[in-house]
Amino acid sequence: MNWPLEAFLSFLAAGAFGVIFNTPRRTLISCGLVGMSGWLIYRTFFLVFEDSVQASFAGAFVVSIVAHLLAKKFRMPMIIFSIAGIIPLVPGSKAYNAMRNIVEHNYLEAIAFASEALMISGAVAMGLVFAEVLMQLFFKRQAKRIQRKMGLTQE
Amino acid sequence: MTQIGETRRELALDCFLLAGRIMMESGAETYRVEDTMIRMAVSQNMVNSHCFVTPTGIMFSPSEELATRFVRINNRSTDLERVALVNSVSRKLVAGEYTVQQAYDELLIIDQTNYRFNIWLQILAASVASGCFLILLGGSWIDLPFAFVFGGIGFIIVETILEETRVKIFAEFIGSFVVGILASIAVYTGFATDLDTLIIGSIMPLVPGLLITNAVRDLMAGHFVSGLSKGAEAFLTAFAIGAGIAVVLSF
Numbered sequence: 001m002n003w004p005l006e007a008f009l010s011f012l013a014a015g016a017f018g019v020i021f022n023t024p025r026r027t028l029i030s031c032g033l034v035g036m037s038g039w040l041i042y043r044t045f046f047l048v049f050e051d052s053v054q055a056s057f058a059g060a061f062v063v064s065i066v067a068h069l070l071a072k073k074f075r076m077p078m079i080i081f082s083i084a085g086i087i088p089l090v091p092g093s094k095a096y097n098a099m100r101n102i103v104e105h106n107y108l109e110a111i112a113f114a115s116e117a118l119m120i121s122g123a124v125a126m127g128l129v130f131a132e133v134l135m136q137l138f139f140k141r142q143a144k145r146i147q148r149k150m151g152l153t154q155e
Numbered sequence: 156m157t158q159i160g161e162t163r164r165e166l167a168l169d170c171f172l173l174a175g176r177i178m179m180e181s182g183a184e185t186y187r188v189e190d191t192m193i194r195m196a197v198s199q200n201m202v203n204s205h206c207f208v209t210p211t212g213i214m215f216s217p218s219e220e221l222a223t224r225f226v227r228i229n230n231r232s233t234d235l236e237r238v239a240l241v242n243s244v245s246r247k248l249v250a251g252e253y254t255v256q257q258a259y260d261e262l263l264i265i266d267q268t269n270y271r272f273n274i275w276l277q278i279l280a281a282s283v284a285s286g287c288f289l290i291l292l293g294g295s296w297i298d299l300p301f302a303f304v305f306g307g308i309g310f311i312i313v314e315t316i317l318e319e320t321r322v323k324i325f326a327e328f329i330g331s332f333v334v335g336i337l338a339s340i341a342v343y344t345g346f347a348t349d350l351d352t353l354i355i356g357s358i359m360p361l362v363p364g365l366l367i368t369n370a371v372r373d374l375m376a377g378h379f380v381s382g383l384s385k386g387a388e389a390f391l392t393a394f395a396i397g398a399g400i401a402v403v404l405s406f
Binding site: 005006009010012013015016017019020021022023024025027039075076077079080082083086087088090092093095096097099100102103104121124125128129132 | 233272287310405
């Protein structure tokens with residue numbers, strides 16, 4: 001696969017979704033970067049383990065972490081950064097294939113595709129939530145440490 | 156004196172509800188809306204406030220003696236710029252940089268201003284996204300111009316029908332139906348090569364990504380009512396897109 005091309009295309013796609021969702025102008029490039037990192041992690045995982053469910057989980061996890069860091073940096077809601085990054089991971093082709101097989105009366109194959117699409121969307125959701133909980137734990141601990149330090153210096 | 160206190164509290168309530176309504180209409184997560192409203196209320200000494208946000212209405216009870224207020228949310232779209240702006244206003248109010256009056260005026264301006272990108276720029280973005288996804292999903296370069304054009308056309312159709320009728324499922328059905336027909340024509344006349352990737356790439360701008368993510372995050376945060384209803388909305392959208400394509404493919 002062609003890494004620079006995929007990186008560029010996913011950057012462009014996530015940025016374009018940023019325009020459709022009307023993200024604030026100065027965060028458009030960051031949105032593109034979130035989408036790019038999510039897609040590249042997804043592809044790498046897919047090439048190594050050949051399992052799109054795990055790869056989607058990893059991609060969504062990274063998207064969520066990067067979005068969280070950017071949200072802290074820009075002081076804006078995290079949703080602004082995570083949404084454009086999630087779109088490339090949505091199992092559009094699986095859902096399409098399921099639909100196509102239903103129309104062609106291949107119901108067994110359709111069920112296989114549909115359950116795969118369901119698994120992938122579940123994995124994306126789990127990746128998002130896991131990363132968020134981890135980041136919350138991390139930042140809570142960090143905030144406590146800072147508070148303790150300030151308490152010590154005041155005394 | 157109590158009269159003044161009364162009007163001040165009324166103004167504060169208007170301010171919170173307006174902030175909540177703008178955020179909900181612009182596609183923020185339910186738990187963030189509740190969090191923002193409660194934070195604003197606490198900063199105005201309404202410690203015992205309760206707030207219940209659903210995708211179609213917001214209830215806010217400031218305290219035990221004051222009356223509970225309700226606003227209806229009629230149309231929801233995605234406009235993350237407004238979410239960010241309301242968020243910054245609420246941050247400033249909580250930090251004490253704004254008075255309630257200033258915050259309310261600011262929110263009124265946000266409510267009335269149109270922050271959207273130019274519609275042609277949005278269509279261009281939809282086209283670019285379609286083209287990018289076609290290549291990312293393994294389509295051939297020959298199909299690229301078709302995905303570019305069809306993605307834009309699908310987006311235009313959905314936006315125009317939405318403006319005319321406000322029935323989302325119908326707009327998405329027609330949009331994906333037209334995309335499916337155009338893609339089939341392009342493939343059967345021999346200009347394009349792969350029907351599957353062409354269709355998937357072209358309908359990508361219509362995929363309800365925001366709704367799915369929001370639904371899951373609301374469910375995880377314990378907001379089952381809004382999580383389920385947003386999930387239903389996402390499912391309906393996906394169903395409309397799928398049905399539009401299925402009708403074309405069944406011929």
